[in-house]
Amino acid sequence: MLGLVKRLLAVAMFVPAGACAMLGQPTDEEPLLSFVAMVDLGRRDLLGGVSGLEVDGDGITATAVRDDGLALQFPLAFDADGKLVDVGAVRAAPLGGVDLEAPKGTRDAEALRRLPDGSWLVAYEGDHRVVRHAADWAGLLAPPIRLDLPADIATLPPNKGLESVAVAGDGTIAILAEASGDDGLHRTWLRRDGKWIGRSYRTDPAYQPTDAVFLPNGDLLVLERAFSLLLGVRCRLTRVPAADVAKAEAWEGRVLGAIRPPAPEAEDNFEGLALLPEKDGAVRLLAVSDDNFSDLQRTLLLQFTLTYQAAGPNKGR
Structure with missing residues:
Protein backbone atom coordinates (compact mmCIF):
# COMPACT_ATOMS: atom_id res chain seq x y z
CA MET A 1 0.00 0.00 0.00
CA LEU A 2 3.04 2.27 -0.15
CA GLY A 3 2.04 4.44 -3.11
CA LEU A 4 -1.60 4.89 -2.10
CA VAL A 5 -0.76 5.88 1.46
CA LYS A 6 1.76 8.51 0.41
CA ARG A 7 -0.61 10.05 -2.14
CA LEU A 8 -3.58 10.27 0.20
CA LEU A 9 -1.95 11.11 3.50
CA ALA A 10 -0.84 14.57 2.40
CA VAL A 11 -4.54 15.46 2.16
CA ALA A 12 -5.86 13.21 4.92
CA MET A 13 -3.53 14.52 7.63
CA PHE A 14 -5.39 17.83 7.62
CA VAL A 15 -8.80 16.27 8.36
CA PRO A 16 -9.83 16.97 11.97
CA ALA A 17 -9.79 13.85 14.15
CA GLY A 18 -13.32 14.58 15.31
CA ALA A 19 -14.65 14.27 11.76
CA CYS A 20 -14.94 10.52 12.23
CA ALA A 21 -15.32 10.32 16.00
CA MET A 22 -18.48 8.23 15.78
CA LEU A 23 -17.05 5.60 13.48
CA GLY A 24 -16.17 2.20 14.85
CA GLN A 25 -18.23 2.41 18.07
CA PRO A 26 -18.93 -0.98 19.70
CA THR A 27 -22.41 -2.29 20.38
CA ASP A 28 -23.66 -3.36 23.80
CA GLU A 29 -23.48 -7.03 22.79
CA GLU A 30 -19.81 -7.00 21.85
CA PRO A 31 -16.68 -7.16 24.03
CA LEU A 32 -15.42 -3.79 25.26
CA LEU A 33 -12.32 -2.47 23.47
CA SER A 34 -10.32 -0.02 25.60
CA PHE A 35 -7.22 2.02 24.78
CA VAL A 36 -4.35 1.56 27.23
CA ALA A 37 -1.14 3.14 25.94
CA MET A 38 0.77 4.53 22.97
CA VAL A 39 4.49 4.55 22.21
CA ASP A 40 5.57 6.77 19.33
CA LEU A 41 8.56 5.06 17.77
CA GLY A 42 9.15 8.12 15.61
CA ARG A 43 12.22 7.95 13.46
CA ARG A 44 14.02 5.31 15.49
CA ASP A 45 16.48 3.26 13.50
CA LEU A 46 14.92 0.30 11.65
CA LEU A 47 11.39 0.82 13.00
CA GLY A 48 9.77 1.83 9.73
CA GLY A 49 7.64 -0.02 7.21
CA VAL A 50 6.40 -2.45 9.87
CA SER A 51 3.53 -4.51 8.47
CA GLY A 52 3.38 -7.66 10.61
CA LEU A 53 3.82 -8.20 14.37
CA GLU A 54 3.98 -11.13 16.78
CA VAL A 55 4.74 -11.32 20.51
CA ASP A 56 6.34 -14.31 22.23
CA GLY A 57 4.60 -16.16 25.03
CA ASP A 58 6.79 -14.29 27.52
CA GLY A 59 4.93 -11.13 26.57
CA ILE A 60 8.07 -9.04 26.34
CA THR A 61 9.71 -10.05 23.05
CA ALA A 62 8.25 -8.63 19.84
CA THR A 63 9.12 -9.86 16.36
CA ALA A 64 8.07 -7.97 13.24
CA VAL A 65 8.45 -7.94 9.47
CA ARG A 66 8.91 -4.91 7.24
CA ASP A 67 7.51 -4.49 3.77
CA ASP A 68 11.01 -4.40 2.32
CA GLY A 69 11.91 -7.95 3.47
CA LEU A 70 13.61 -7.28 6.82
CA ALA A 71 12.86 -9.10 10.07
CA LEU A 72 12.99 -7.14 13.34
CA GLN A 73 13.10 -8.16 16.98
CA PHE A 74 12.97 -5.94 20.07
CA PRO A 75 11.98 -6.11 23.75
CA LEU A 76 8.83 -4.48 25.08
CA ALA A 77 8.93 -2.50 28.33
CA PHE A 78 5.90 -2.31 30.64
CA ASP A 79 5.31 -0.53 33.95
CA ALA A 80 4.11 -2.24 37.12
CA ASP A 81 0.50 -2.02 35.93
CA GLY A 82 1.25 -3.74 32.63
CA LYS A 83 1.12 -0.53 30.58
CA LEU A 84 3.45 -0.33 27.60
CA VAL A 85 6.02 2.44 28.12
CA ASP A 86 8.84 1.83 25.62
CA VAL A 87 10.69 -0.62 23.41
CA GLY A 88 14.34 -1.62 23.61
CA ALA A 89 17.16 -1.97 21.12
CA VAL A 90 16.16 -3.40 17.74
CA ARG A 91 18.01 -6.11 15.85
CA ALA A 92 17.35 -6.61 12.17
CA ALA A 93 18.29 -9.01 9.39
CA PRO A 94 16.90 -10.07 6.02
CA LEU A 95 14.15 -12.67 6.16
CA GLY A 96 15.36 -16.06 5.00
CA GLY A 97 14.93 -16.53 1.27
CA VAL A 98 14.70 -12.77 0.58
CA ASP A 99 17.10 -10.93 -1.73
CA LEU A 100 17.18 -7.30 -0.60
CA GLU A 101 18.42 -6.28 -4.06
CA ALA A 102 15.43 -7.86 -5.79
CA PRO A 103 12.33 -5.81 -6.81
CA LYS A 104 10.08 -4.90 -3.90
CA GLY A 105 7.25 -7.00 -5.33
CA THR A 106 9.23 -10.15 -4.49
CA ARG A 107 10.01 -9.21 -0.86
CA ASP A 108 6.93 -7.33 0.36
CA ALA A 109 6.33 -9.12 3.68
CA GLU A 110 2.89 -8.20 5.03
CA ALA A 111 2.04 -10.63 7.84
CA LEU A 112 3.82 -12.65 10.51
CA ARG A 113 2.39 -15.43 12.65
CA ARG A 114 3.72 -18.23 14.83
CA LEU A 115 2.41 -21.79 14.61
CA PRO A 116 1.82 -23.87 17.77
CA ASP A 117 5.17 -25.67 17.31
CA GLY A 118 7.03 -22.33 17.33
CA SER A 119 7.68 -22.14 13.60
CA TRP A 120 6.86 -18.94 11.70
CA LEU A 121 4.54 -18.08 8.85
CA VAL A 122 5.31 -15.02 6.70
CA ALA A 123 2.88 -13.82 4.04
CA TYR A 124 3.98 -11.76 1.03
CA GLU A 125 2.05 -9.81 -1.57
CA GLY A 126 3.20 -9.06 -5.09
CA ASP A 127 4.56 -12.56 -5.45
CA HIS A 128 1.63 -13.86 -3.38
CA ARG A 129 2.90 -16.58 -1.09
CA VAL A 130 3.03 -17.85 2.48
CA VAL A 131 6.26 -19.42 3.67
CA ARG A 132 7.13 -21.38 6.80
CA HIS A 133 10.33 -20.81 8.74
CA ALA A 134 11.82 -22.90 11.53
CA ALA A 135 11.39 -21.67 15.11
CA ASP A 136 13.28 -18.86 16.83
CA TRP A 137 15.14 -15.88 15.42
CA ALA A 138 17.65 -18.06 13.59
CA GLY A 139 14.83 -19.94 11.87
CA LEU A 140 13.28 -16.72 10.65
CA LEU A 141 16.55 -15.86 8.93
CA ALA A 142 17.03 -19.30 7.37
CA PRO A 143 15.54 -20.39 4.01
CA PRO A 144 11.82 -21.24 4.39
CA ASP A 152 -6.91 -18.56 -6.97
CA ILE A 153 -4.57 -16.70 -4.60
CA ALA A 154 -2.26 -16.17 -7.58
CA THR A 155 -4.97 -14.04 -9.25
CA LEU A 156 -5.08 -11.40 -6.51
CA PRO A 157 -4.03 -7.83 -7.48
CA PRO A 158 -0.30 -7.21 -6.93
CA ASN A 159 -0.78 -4.66 -4.15
CA LYS A 160 -3.95 -6.01 -2.51
CA GLY A 161 -2.93 -9.51 -1.62
CA LEU A 162 -2.28 -11.52 1.53
CA GLU A 163 -2.14 -8.92 4.32
CA SER A 164 -3.91 -10.95 7.03
CA VAL A 165 -2.87 -14.34 8.40
CA ALA A 166 -4.17 -15.78 11.68
CA VAL A 167 -3.22 -19.03 13.44
CA ALA A 168 -5.44 -20.75 16.02
CA GLY A 169 -4.23 -22.84 18.94
CA ASP A 170 -5.03 -26.07 17.09
CA GLY A 171 -2.98 -25.01 14.06
CA THR A 172 -5.90 -23.79 11.94
CA ILE A 173 -4.77 -21.06 9.54
CA ALA A 174 -6.97 -18.28 8.16
CA ILE A 175 -5.88 -16.01 5.30
CA THR A 188 -10.73 -15.89 2.53
CA TRP A 189 -9.21 -19.32 2.99
CA LEU A 190 -9.25 -21.60 6.03
CA ARG A 191 -6.76 -24.46 6.42
CA ARG A 192 -7.77 -27.31 8.73
CA ASP A 193 -6.23 -30.79 8.91
CA GLY A 194 -4.03 -29.99 5.94
CA LYS A 195 -6.92 -28.97 3.66
CA TRP A 196 -7.88 -25.50 2.38
CA ILE A 197 -11.53 -24.45 2.52
CA GLY A 198 -12.82 -21.42 0.62
CA ARG A 199 -14.53 -18.73 2.68
CA SER A 200 -15.30 -15.02 2.32
CA TYR A 201 -15.25 -11.99 4.60
CA ARG A 202 -17.88 -9.24 4.54
CA THR A 203 -17.33 -5.77 5.96
CA ASP A 204 -18.16 -2.13 5.24
CA PRO A 205 -17.11 -1.48 1.59
CA ALA A 206 -14.84 1.35 2.72
CA TYR A 207 -12.71 -1.00 4.80
CA GLN A 208 -10.17 -3.69 3.96
CA PRO A 209 -8.55 -6.26 6.29
CA THR A 210 -4.88 -5.65 7.09
CA ASP A 211 -4.25 -8.26 9.81
CA ALA A 212 -6.02 -10.82 11.97
CA VAL A 213 -5.53 -12.93 15.11
CA PHE A 214 -7.39 -15.84 16.64
CA LEU A 215 -8.35 -15.62 20.31
CA PRO A 216 -8.08 -18.73 22.52
CA ASN A 217 -11.87 -19.16 22.36
CA GLY A 218 -11.81 -19.35 18.55
CA ASP A 219 -13.07 -15.84 17.84
CA LEU A 220 -11.24 -14.10 15.00
CA LEU A 221 -10.22 -10.46 15.42
CA VAL A 222 -9.69 -8.53 12.18
CA LEU A 223 -7.83 -5.25 11.88
CA GLU A 224 -9.36 -3.13 9.11
CA ARG A 225 -8.30 0.06 7.36
CA ALA A 226 -10.13 2.63 5.24
CA PHE A 227 -8.99 5.64 3.19
CA SER A 228 -10.99 8.58 1.91
CA LEU A 229 -10.08 12.12 0.93
CA LEU A 230 -12.74 13.44 3.29
CA LEU A 231 -12.05 11.34 6.39
CA GLY A 232 -8.46 10.32 5.80
CA VAL A 233 -7.02 7.14 7.31
CA ARG A 234 -9.30 5.15 9.62
CA CYS A 235 -8.65 1.82 11.29
CA ARG A 236 -10.87 -0.36 13.42
CA LEU A 237 -11.16 -3.81 14.98
CA THR A 238 -13.91 -6.33 14.23
CA ARG A 239 -14.78 -9.75 15.62
CA VAL A 240 -15.96 -12.88 13.82
CA PRO A 241 -17.49 -15.26 16.41
CA ALA A 242 -15.96 -18.71 16.69
CA ALA A 243 -19.21 -20.37 15.61
CA ASP A 244 -19.16 -18.41 12.35
CA VAL A 245 -15.52 -19.24 11.72
CA ALA A 246 -16.33 -22.92 12.15
CA LYS A 247 -19.45 -23.13 9.99
CA ALA A 248 -20.33 -20.01 8.03
CA GLU A 249 -19.23 -19.69 4.42
CA ALA A 250 -19.35 -15.89 4.60
CA TRP A 251 -17.88 -14.33 7.72
CA GLU A 252 -19.04 -10.89 8.84
CA GLY A 253 -16.96 -8.65 11.10
CA ARG A 254 -18.77 -7.12 14.07
CA VAL A 255 -17.28 -3.73 14.92
CA LEU A 256 -15.57 -3.49 18.33
CA GLY A 257 -14.07 -0.02 18.07
CA ALA A 258 -11.55 2.27 16.44
CA ILE A 259 -7.84 1.48 16.41
CA ARG A 260 -6.35 4.94 16.77
CA PRO A 261 -4.47 7.08 19.29
CA PRO A 262 -6.57 9.17 21.66
CA ALA A 263 -7.61 12.60 20.38
CA PRO A 264 -6.16 15.03 19.46
CA GLU A 265 -3.53 12.66 18.01
CA ALA A 266 -4.06 11.98 14.30
CA GLU A 267 -5.12 8.59 13.04
CA ASP A 268 -2.57 6.42 11.27
CA ASN A 269 -2.06 3.43 9.01
CA PHE A 270 -2.27 0.36 11.27
CA GLU A 271 -1.27 -2.88 9.58
CA GLY A 272 -0.04 -5.22 12.35
CA LEU A 273 -1.94 -6.84 15.21
CA ALA A 274 -0.58 -9.10 17.97
CA LEU A 275 -1.78 -10.70 21.20
CA LEU A 276 -0.13 -10.24 24.57
CA PRO A 277 -0.67 -12.81 27.33
CA GLU A 278 -4.00 -12.32 29.08
CA LYS A 279 -4.07 -10.43 32.37
CA ASP A 280 -6.92 -10.28 34.88
CA GLY A 281 -9.24 -12.03 32.43
CA ALA A 282 -8.82 -9.42 29.70
CA VAL A 283 -7.40 -9.94 26.24
CA ARG A 284 -4.45 -7.62 25.63
CA LEU A 285 -3.55 -6.43 22.14
CA LEU A 286 -0.86 -4.47 20.34
CA ALA A 287 -1.38 -2.68 17.03
CA VAL A 288 1.47 -1.22 14.99
CA SER A 289 1.30 1.36 12.21
CA ASP A 290 3.24 1.19 8.95
CA ASP A 291 4.86 4.54 8.13
CA ASN A 292 5.69 3.36 4.60
CA PHE A 293 9.13 4.99 5.08
CA SER A 294 7.40 8.35 4.63
CA ASP A 295 8.09 11.54 6.56
CA LEU A 296 4.33 12.17 6.53
CA GLN A 297 3.62 9.15 8.73
CA ARG A 298 4.70 7.63 12.03
CA THR A 299 5.41 4.23 13.50
CA LEU A 300 3.04 3.95 16.47
CA LEU A 301 2.63 1.04 18.84
CA LEU A 302 -0.76 1.04 20.57
CA GLN A 303 -1.92 -1.17 23.44
CA PHE A 304 -5.57 -2.12 23.97
CA THR A 305 -7.57 -4.45 26.18
CA LEU A 306 -10.63 -6.43 25.09
CA THR A 307 -12.98 -7.37 27.92
CA TYR A 308 -15.80 -9.86 27.43
CA GLN A 309 -18.90 -8.70 29.30
CA ALA A 310 -20.18 -12.10 30.44
CA ALA A 311 -17.97 -15.14 29.89
CA GLY A 312 -14.41 -14.38 28.79
CA PRO A 313 -12.34 -16.31 26.28
CA ASN A 314 -10.60 -19.50 27.30
CA LYS A 315 -7.55 -19.00 29.45
CA GLY A 316 -4.19 -19.07 27.76
CA ARG A 317 -2.67 -17.10 24.96
Missing part, protein backbone atom coordinates in the same frame (compact mmCIF):
# COMPACT_ATOMS: atom_id res chain seq x y z
CA ILE A 145 9.46 -23.79 2.89
CA ARG A 146 6.74 -22.41 0.64
CA LEU A 147 3.22 -23.52 1.58
CA ASP A 148 0.91 -24.99 -1.01
CA LEU A 149 -1.90 -22.44 -1.41
CA PRO A 150 -5.22 -22.43 -3.28
CA ALA A 151 -4.65 -21.64 -6.95
CA LEU A 176 -7.84 -12.92 4.27
CA ALA A 177 -7.21 -11.04 1.04
CA GLU A 178 -7.10 -7.27 1.11
CA ALA A 179 -8.83 -7.07 -2.26
CA SER A 180 -12.58 -7.58 -2.55
CA GLY A 181 -14.42 -9.11 -5.48
CA ASP A 182 -17.30 -7.75 -7.54
CA ASP A 183 -19.64 -8.98 -4.81
CA GLY A 184 -17.85 -6.81 -2.24
CA LEU A 185 -16.57 -9.84 -0.34
CA HIS A 186 -12.93 -10.42 0.54
CA ARG A 187 -11.70 -13.83 -0.49
